[in-house]
Amino acid sequence: xxxxxIRVLIAKPGLDGHDRGVITVAQGxxxxxxxxIYLGLxxxxxQIAEAAIQEDVDVIGxxxxxxxHLALFSKTIDSFRKKSHKKVIFIGGxxxxxxxxxxxxxxxIAETFGPGTPINKIASFIKAELEKGSDxxxx
Amino acid sequence: xxxxxxxxxxxxxxxDGIAVNRAYTPxxxxxxxxxxxxxxxxxxxxxxxxTGYRTRLWTMRQYAGFATVEETNRRYKYxxxxxxxxxxxxxxxxxxxxxxxxxxxxxxxxxxxxxxxxSLPDMEDLWAGIPLGEVxxxxxxxxTAPIILAMYIAAAEKQGAAxxxxxxxxxxxxxxxxxxxxxxIFAPEPSMRLTTDICCYCAQNMPKWNSISISGYHMRxxxxxxxxxxxxxxxxxxxYVQAMIDRGMEVDSFAPRFSFxxxxxxxxxxxxxxxxxxxxxxxxxxxxxxGAKNERSMMLKFHVQTGGCTLAEQQPLNNVVRVAIQALAxxxxxxxSLHTNSYDEALALPSEEAVQLALRTQQILAYESGVADxxxxxxxxxxxxxxxxxxxxxxxxxxxxxxxxxxxxxxIKRGYIQREIRRSAYxxxxxxDAGEQVVVGVNKYTSDEPLDLELLEIDGSVxxxxxxxxxxxxxxxxxxxxxQILDKVRQVARSKENTMPVLIEAVKAYATVGEIxxxxxxxxxxxxEPSVL
Numbered sequence: 069x070x071x072x073x074i075r076v077l078i079a080k081p082g083l084d085g086h087d088r089g090v091i092t093v094a095q096g097x098x099x100x101x102x103x104x105i106y107l108g109l110x111x112x113x114x115q116i117a118e119a120a121i122q123e124d125v126d127v128i129g130x131x132x133x134x135x136x137h138l139a140l141f142s143k144t145i146d147s148f149r150k151k152s153h154k155k156v157i158f159i160g161g162x163x164x165x166x167x168x169x170x171x172x173x174x175x176x177i178a179e180t181f182g183p184g185t186p187i188n189k190i191a192s193f194i195k196a197e198l199e200k201g202s203d204x205x206x207x
Numbered sequence: 208x209x210x211x212x213x214x215x216x217x218x219x220x221x222x223d224g225i226a227v228n229r230a231y232t233p234x235x236x237x238x239x240x241x242x243x244x245x246x247x248x249x250x251x252x253x254x255x256x257x258t259g260y261r262t263r264l265w266t267m268r269q270y271a272g273f274a275t276v277e278e279t280n281r282r283y284k285y286x287x288x289x290x291x292x293x294x295x296x297x298x299x300x301x302x303x304x305x306x307x308x309x310x311x312x313x314x315x316x317x318x319x320x321x322x323x324x325x326s327l328p329d330m331e332d333l334w335a336g337i338p339l340g341e342v343x344x345x346x347x348x349x350x351t352a353p354i355i356l357a358m359y360i361a362a363a364e365k366q367g368a369a370x371x372x373x374x375x376x377x378x379x380x381x382x383x384x385x386x387x388x389x390x391x392i393f394a395p396e397p398s399m400r401l402t403t404d405i406c407c408y409c410a411q412n413m414p415k416w417n418s419i420s421i422s423g424y425h426m427r428x429x430x431x432x433x434x435x436x437x438x439x440x441x442x443x444x445x446x447y448v449q450a451m452i453d454r455g456m457e458v459d460s461f462a463p464r465f466s467f468x469x470x471x472x473x474x475x476x477x478x479x480x481x482x483x484x485x486x487x488x489x490x491x492x493x494x495x496x497x498g499a500k501n502e503r504s505m506m507l508k509f510h511v512q513t514g515g516c517t518l519a520e521q522q523p524l525n526n527v528v529r530v531a532i533q534a535l536a537x538x539x540x541x542x543x544s545l546h547t548n549s550y551d552e553a554l555a556l557p558s559e560e561a562v563q564l565a566l567r568t569q570q571i572l573a574y575e576s577g578v579a580d581x582x583x584x585x586x587x588x589x590x591x592x593x594x595x596x597x598x599x600x601x602x603x604x605x606x607x608x609x610x611x612x613x614x615x616x617x618x619i620k621r622g623y624i625q626r627e628i629r630r631s632a633y634x635x636x637x638x639x640d641a642g643e644q645v646v647v648g649v650n651k652y653t654s655d656e657p658l659d660l661e662l663l664e665i666d667g668s669v670x671x672x673x674x675x676x677x678x679x680x681x682x683x684x685x686x687x688x689x690x691q692i693l694d695k696v697r698q699v700a701r702s703k704e705n706t707m708p709v710l711i712e713a714v715k716a717y718a719t720v721g722e723i724x725x726x727x728x729x730x731x732x733x734x735x736e737p738s739v740l
Contacts, residue, residue: 083300
C-alpha cells in the first residue's frame with residue numbers, strides 16, 4: 069500500500085503558454101493530499117526529465133495545447149528513461165486529438181485528461197495506478 | 208399558497224460574480240447618479256458614436272492562420288469571400304517567441320497554432336493578392352511586434368502602399384503576457400520600451416493604425432472574473448498611457464489610436480454591462496487622470512472574441528449556441544470588431560465548415576436579428592443599468608488598489624494580479640467539479656456518443672518547408688549586410704532611440720525573426736518569471 073505522500077511533477081514542454089489547466093490541476097492535486105512541484109512553462113523535455121529525477125517523483129504530468137504533444141511528450145519520456153529506471157506514471161493533458169491517444173499511450177503516457185476533466189478523476193487515477201504498481205511489487 | 212423554493216441558494220452572474228436579484232425596478236438605478244448620456248456623448252457609456260451600427264456594422268474579423276503562408280493566404284481569401292471585413296493574423300509560437308522555424312525549440316511547434324513567419328518574403332507571400340493599402344489587418348503579436356510590424360510595413364511598401372495609408376492593429380501588449388498569455392521574451396522594462404517605440408512610431412507615421420490592443424481577453428481566459436478582466440485591462444491601459452507621457456508624448460497625440468480587446472462570455476447581461484462600464488470608466492480616466500482634451504482620446508474602442516474556454520470538447524455542436532449568445536452580447540455591447548469562435552474550438556484549429564458557421568453567426572445577428580438597427584438597445588433595462596454601475600464600482604475599487612501598490616507594472620512584479628486571477632480560476636474549477644456551475648454536456652446532460660468531426664490537421668511537412676525556405680533565404684541574401692544591420696539593431700536597442708526604423712531596415716535586408724530577436728536578447732536578456740505557485 070502506498071503510505072507516503074504521492075509526489076507529482078507538472079510541467080509544460082515546448083513553447084505553449086496556456087497554463088490555466090496545469091495550475092488548476094496542480095492546486096487540485098495538492099488539495100487531494102499530494103505533493104506537487106509545478107515546474108512551469110517553456111521547458112525542454114530534457115529539463116523536465118532531469119527535474120523529475122532530482123525530485124524523485126512518482127508521477128509526471130505534461131501539458132501541451134499547441135499540438136506538439138506527440139514529439140514533446142515522447143521525448144520527455146525517452147529522456148527520463150535514459151537516465152532512470154524508476155517506474156513513474158506519465159499523464160498528459162491539453163488539446164490532444166483522440167486519434168493521437170494510442171500513439172501517446174504506446175510511447176508511455178498512461179492516460180490523457182482533456183478539457184472538461186474533473187480534478188478528482190485525475191487524483192483517483194493516480195492513486196489507483198500507484199496502488200496497482202505497488203501491488204505488482206509485492207511478491 | 209406556499210412560496211416555491213428557488214433553484215439555487217444564491218444566484219450570481221458567474222462563479223465569483225455579482226449577486227442577482229429576483230427582479231429589478233427603477234429603484235435599483237436611483238441610488239447612483241443616473242448616467243443619462245446619449246450614444247456618442249461623454250462618458251460614452253452607450254456607444255462611442257451616436258450612429259452605432261446604423262452607419263457601419265462592426266468589423267467581422269476572424270482570427271486565422273496555420274501552417275504555411277500559402278495555406279493561410281488561401282484561408283484569408285476564403286474568409287473574405289464568405290463576408291468577413293477585416294483580417295486577423297495568428298502567428299505560430301516560434302514567431303511569437305522570437306525563434307526561426309529551424310530552432311530546436313521551434314521544431315515541434317512549426318505552423319501548429321498559427322502561420323509560420325520567419326522573414327520578410329514570408330510576410331510578402333502571406334498577403335499575395337491582398338491589397339494592404341485597402342484592407343484592415345489585426346496582428347496578434349506581442350514580444351516580436353516591432354519586428355512583425357516592420358515586416359508588414361515593408362511588405363505593404365513593396366505593394367505600393369505608404370505606411371500612412373495602412374489600417375489595422377498590432378496587439379503589442381506585454382503586461383498581459385506576464386499574467387496570462389505567457390509569450391513574453393524580455394523583462395517588463397525593456398518590453399515597455401519596445402511597446403512604446405511602436406506607439407510613438409505609429410503616432411508620428413501611421414495615423415490609421417492602432418498601435419496597441421490592450422487586452423483583457425487572455426486574463427479572462429486565464430480565469431479572471433468579468434470585473435477583474437475589465438479592471439486589470441484598464442490598469443494596464445493607465446500604465447501604457449503614463450509610459451507614453453513619460454516619453455514626452457502629448458496624450459491626445461496617441462490615445463485616439465489606443466484600442467482594446469475583451470472577451471464575451473456566457474452571461475449576456477453581465478457582458479453587456481461590462482462593455483458599457485468599461486467605456487464609462489476609461490472615458491473618465493482619460494479626461495480626469497490624464498487631462499485629455501480630444502474626445503477621441505476618451506473613446507474606448509474594442510475588439511471582442513467570444514470566450515474560448517467556455518466551449519466544450521463534449522457535444523461540440525452546443526458551442527454553436529454558446530458562441531451565438533456571446534456574439535449577441537458583444538454586439539449589444541457595441542463592439543467595434545468581433546471574432547466568433549468555431550464549434551471545434553476545443554479540438555483543433557477551425558475547419559472550413561466550422562469557421563464558415565462562425566462567420567454566419569455574425570451575419571445572422573447583423574442582418575436578421577434587428578439588434579444592430581438601434582444604438583445600445585438594452586439601455587434603460589433596470590437590471591442592465593444596475594449591473595453597469597456595479598461593474599463600474601468593482602473596476603474602480605481594483606484600480607484604486609493597484610494604484611496603491613504602485614501601478615500595474617508593480618502589481619504584476621509582486622504577483623498580485625496573477626494571484627487574483629488564479630484564485631478565480633480555481634474557484635471556477637471547484638464550482639464546475641461540484642456541479643454548482645453547470646456546463647451543459649460536460650457535467651450535466653452528458654452523452655456517450657462522440658461526434659465524428661472532420662478536424663483541421665497540421666502535418667510535419669510544414670517544418671520541412673519552412674526549413675527549406677530559411678535555407679534558401681540565407682544563401683540568397685547579402686549576409687555581410689545582415690551582420691552589419693544586426694550590429695546596428697543592438698546599438699539602437701542600447702540607446703534611447705526608437706527601434707522601429709532600424710528594424711524596418713533589418714527586415715528589408717532579410718534578417719530573420721530569430722536573428723533580430725537574438726540581437727535584442729543580446730541587449731535585453733531573457734525574462735524568467737518568478738513562480739507564483
